[in-house]
Amino acid sequence: MNAPEKIAVGSDHAAVEAKDRVIKRLRELGREARDFTVLTGGKADYPVAGRRVALAVAGGEFQRGVLLCGTGLGMSFAANRIRGIRAALCLNSEFAVLSREHNDANILIMPGRATIYEPWEKILETWLATPFSGDERHVRRNRMLDAPETE
Numbered sequence: 001m002n003a004p005e006k007i008a009v010g011s012d013h014a015a016v017e018a019k020d021r022v023i024k025r026l027r028e029l030g031r032e033a034r035d036f037t038v039l040t041g042g043k044a045d046y047p048v049a050g051r052r053v054a055l056a057v058a059g060g061e062f063q064r065g066v067l068l069c070g071t072g073l074g075m076s077f078a079a080n081r082i083r084g085i086r087a088a089l090c091l092n093s094e095f096a097v098l099s100r101e102h103n104d105a106n107i108l109i110m111p112g113r114a115t116i117y118e119p120w121e122k123i124l125e126t127w128l129a130t131p132f133s134g135d136e137r138h139v140r141r142n143r144m145l146d147a148p149e150t151e
């Protein structure tokens, strides 16, 4: 039997309830989910969990990650600063599919407060289930992200 996929999860204070629902759903889907959120006095600055989750994924301890903040934008900025991370803010399942097939996104970001155009469960499940296409052009572009100076 394969070991369950390990997913690192985190949020700021604007998305704690959404993050708890995501963790519950990931566990129902057979994933091992760990919460990297650090709440201090009811607040959690998005750069903290964003960086912790991104480092856990970039370091290989976790296969993929899910991050949430109010808009998803702060988490995008935080996670994508870490080399090797391709974190995708997905507002619908089309973004979820393309972020996996083309970008091989290793972190899914969703907003806790902003408009989302489909149920978050559909976005999450689509993202988890969609494989990277492996097409040469996408592999090449992903490599360019980590080595822009060579292009």
Ligand code: RB5
Pocket: 012, 014, 015, 046, 069, 070, 071, 072, 073, 074, 075
């Ligand atoms: C926190 O209020 C809010 O700024 C944050 O959740 C997020 O939307 C930032 O990008």
